[in-house]
Amino acid sequence: MADWNPALYTRFEDERTRPAAELLARVPLDTPRLAYDLGCGPGNSTALIAARFPDAEVIGLDSSPAMLESARARLPGLTFAQADAASWVPDRAPDLIYANAVLQWLPDHATLLPRLFGLLAPGGVLAVQMPDNLAEPTHRLMREVASADTWAAAIGDPAVAGRLGRMLEPAGYYDLLAPSAAEVDVWRTAHHHRMADAAAIVDWVSATGLRPFLEPLDPEERTGFLAAYARAIDGAYPCRSDGRRLLAFPRVFIVARRAA
Amino acid sequence: MADWNPALYTRFEDERTRPAAELLARVPLDTPRLAYDLGCGPGNSTALIAARFPDAEVIGLDSSPAMLESARARLPGLTFAQADAASWVPDRAPDLIYANAVLQWLPDHATLLPRLFGLLAPGGVLAVQMPDNLAEPTHRLMREVASADTWAAAIGDPAVAGRLGRMLEPAGYYDLLAPSAAEVDVWRTAHHHRMADAAAIVDWVSATGLRPFLEPLDPEERTGFLAAYARAIDGAYPCRSDGRRLLAFPRVFIVARRAA
Numbered sequence: 377m378a379d380w381n382p383a384l385y386t387r388f389e390d391e392r393t394r395p396a397a398e399l400l401a402r403v404p405l406d407t408p409r410l411a412y413d414l415g416c417g418p419g420n421s422t423a424l425i426a427a428r429f430p431d432a433e434v435i436g437l438d439s440s441p442a443m444l445e446s447a448r449a450r451l452p453g454l455t456f457a458q459a460d461a462a463s464w465v466p467d468r469a470p471d472l473i474y475a476n477a478v479l480q481w482l483p484d485h486a487t488l489l490p491r492l493f494g495l496l497a498p499g500g501v502l503a504v505q506m507p508d509n510l511a512e513p514t515h516r517l518m519r520e521v522a523s524a525d526t527w528a529a530a531i532g533d534p535a536v537a538g539r540l541g542r543m544l545e546p547a548g549y550y551d552l553l554a555p556s557a558a559e560v561d562v563w564r565t566a567h568h569h570r571m572a573d574a575a576a577i578v579d580w581v582s583a584t585g586l587r588p589f590l591e592p593l594d595p596e597e598r599t600g601f602l603a604a605y606a607r608a609i610d611g612a613y614p615c616r617s618d619g620r621r622l623l624a625f626p627r628v629f630i631v632a633r634r635a636a
Numbered sequence: 637m638a639d640w641n642p643a644l645y646t647r648f649e650d651e652r653t654r655p656a657a658e659l660l661a662r663v664p665l666d667t668p669r670l671a672y673d674l675g676c677g678p679g680n681s682t683a684l685i686a687a688r689f690p691d692a693e694v695i696g697l698d699s700s701p702a703m704l705e706s707a708r709a710r711l712p713g714l715t716f717a718q719a720d721a722a723s724w725v726p727d728r729a730p731d732l733i734y735a736n737a738v739l740q741w742l743p744d745h746a747t748l749l750p751r752l753f754g755l756l757a758p759g760g761v762l763a764v765q766m767p768d769n770l771a772e773p774t775h776r777l778m779r780e781v782a783s784a785d786t787w788a789a790a791i792g793d794p795a796v797a798g799r800l801g802r803m804l805e806p807a808g809y810y811d812l813l814a815p816s817a818a819e820v821d822v823w824r825t826a827h828h829h830r831m832a833d834a835a836a837i838v839d840w841v842s843a844t845g846l847r848p849f850l851e852p853l854d855p856e857e858r859t860g861f862l863a864a865y866a867r868a869i870d871g872a873y874p875c876r877s878d879g880r881r882l883l884a885f886p887r888v889f890i891v892a893r894r895a896a
Contacts, residue, residue: 401661546828546884551877562882565825568806618814622807622822 382418382446384583389420391569391580395627396421396476399505400428402561402631408432408471408500414461414492415439415478419447419454425474426454432472437464462488469497477627480506483542489552489630499636502553507585508543508564508626513612514581521605522589530592537588549630558635566626574610577623578602642678642706644843649680651829651840655887656681656736659765660688662821662891668692668731668760674721674752675699675738679707682714685734692732697724722748729757737887740766743802749812749890759896762813767845768803768824768888773872774841781865782849790852797848809890818895826886834870837883838862 400421408429413422416436426434436451437459438444444456461475462482473492482488493502509515519534521527531537544552546562554560571577582590586605590598613621660681668689673682676696686694696711697719698704704716721735722742733752742748753762769775779794781787791797804812806822814820831837842850846865850858873881 546826547876547882550828550830550882554876554878554880560830562828563825564828565823566806568810568822568824570810570820616807616814617811620814622810624806 379442380440381583382443384579388580392477393420393424394567395505397424399476399503399629400424400474402629403472403501403503404633405472405501410468410470411472411474412437412466412470414464414473414475416447416456417443419450421474421476422447422454423451426451437461466495469495469500471497471500472503473500474503476505477507479504480539480543485542485544486552489549490556493553493556493632493634496634498634500634502632504630506543506628508628510538510540510543512624512626514577514609514623515585517605517608517612518586518589521601521608524604527593527597527601530597531589543628546628549628553630553632557632559633561631563629564626565629566624569623569625571621571623574606574613574621577609577613577621578606580623639702640700641843642703644839648840652737653680653684654827655765657684659736659763659889660684660734662889663732663761663763664893665732665761670728670730671732671734672697672726672730674724674733674735676707676716677703679710681734681736682707683711686711686714697721726755729755729760731757731760732763733760734763736765737767739764740799740803745802745804746812749809750816753813753816753892753894756894758894760894762892764890766803766888768886770798770800770803772884772886774837774869774883775845777865777868777872778846778849781861781868784864787853787857787861790857791849803888806888809888813890813892817892819893821891823889824886825889826884829883829885831881831883834866834873834881837869837873837881838866840883
């Protein structure tokens with residue numbers, strides 16, 4: 377897949393930073409020494425971690441060079457490095473592994489989450505937030521539009537492009553971590569984001585979930601796909617009483633602490 | 637209905653206070669002068685409001701004399717008064733009307749919420765949290781057990797005891813308030829509370845949602861009803877990997893601000 381677009385991603389930065397802050401607020405640590413921000417993106421979550429834990433060594437990791445460049449420009453005092461969360465192993469055992477809106481891109485959560493949890497120092501915390509929106513109209517309609525003859529050959533199986541079958545139920549994440557954790561807190565929140573119009577919803581997902589659908593298309597196909605998708609979104613998200621649209625965006629949060 | 641039981645209600649105080657704190661954290665006010673805590677119960681939420689806004693006049697209201705007595709004993713420095721949120725009208729326009737886990741007991745939200753919002757001073761905030769768990773196994777099974785011949789005569793229509801049909805979709809609350817508000821924030825969160833066993837889940841709802849089902853029964857019927865309900869709960873909430881049960885508890889949050 378081509379590299380990420382930090383400018384498009386940060387267009388909805390307030391909305392994207394809110395769950396990052398809510399996840400961090402639930403981390404039961406006072407003075408971690410070493411904290412990793414997995415999938416740090418343009419550094420918005422890394423900045424939050426550094427502000428809450430000013431004495432910690434905070435390191436942001438991402439697989440995207442463009443995102444890392446954007447993060448370094450924004451936070452020149454912090455360390456950023458390229459890494460793939462699926463295989464990453466830290467030099468020293470961290471007190472906090474924080475993974476906001478990244479693990480949903482990776483397969484095999486039943487192995488991945490216990491592996492990350494096992495990397496922690498005693499008393500350490502794994503904090504994870506993942507969008508859980510594959511059943512929402514935004515994502516269902518990507519798959520529906522992609523299954524039309526016009527684009528099916530280029531995009532392939534919409535279930536693959538749409539990353540179906542990776543996410544577990546919230547209780548499934550509890551089951552994975554509870555036997556080896558001192559404490560596991562799991563919750564699922566759907567924020568209802570107020571969007572100016574249907575096009576804003578298309579822009580939002582263009583920076584993330586829509587990328588695997590758009591990448592294989594040539595520019596002309598892309599325009600056609602986006603037009604068909606925008607029509608579908610317009611129908612699925614009706615105008616509210618003030619003329620705006622509400623984008624319900626469910627997310628799963630997991631905070632697991634190792635025994636000290 | 638008989639009066640509430642503050643001791644039973646506060647048995648799960650940590651879990652019940654968490655949504656109260658999360659609601660308060662989203663209130664976009666710095667120095668409100670007058671704040672009302674509608675349905676203050678034993679005062680756990682009133683204490684949070686007073687701690688966040690130490691210069692505000694904070695008044696707790698509840699319809700239950702037992703809850704008010706418990707709140708006064710806990711917070712002797714604050715004012716508590718008996719009132720029914722459905723008809724309450726303040727002397728002066730408040731800057732904050734905070735209603736945590738109370739409006740779900742009242743009918744006609746389409747009238748009630750705009751009425752409360754209309755009572756605010758300019759720039760004021762209405763902050764509401766309501767359990768949205770009537771479709772959860774806890775509440776579905778209350779209605780199922782109540783429909784058995786043994787108890788149907790005493791309890792009557794389970795849909796009435798179960799308060800079906802009062803809650804709107806989250807977007808419905810947005811629609812009610814958005815046209816007259818400067819800002820409306822709506823979200824829905826399901827915490828997954830870790831419970832020791834099925835009996836703990838029964839205890840939890842015994843203090844709240846189960847009350848209209850238990851009140852009409854004589855002591856012997858109550859014992860039988862609770863036994864049948866406990867069996868149903870035991871089946872609906874399987875043991876997790878650590879032997880505990882997870883109680884998914886969805887709640888709707890609404891924060892609406894008037895233009896200054």
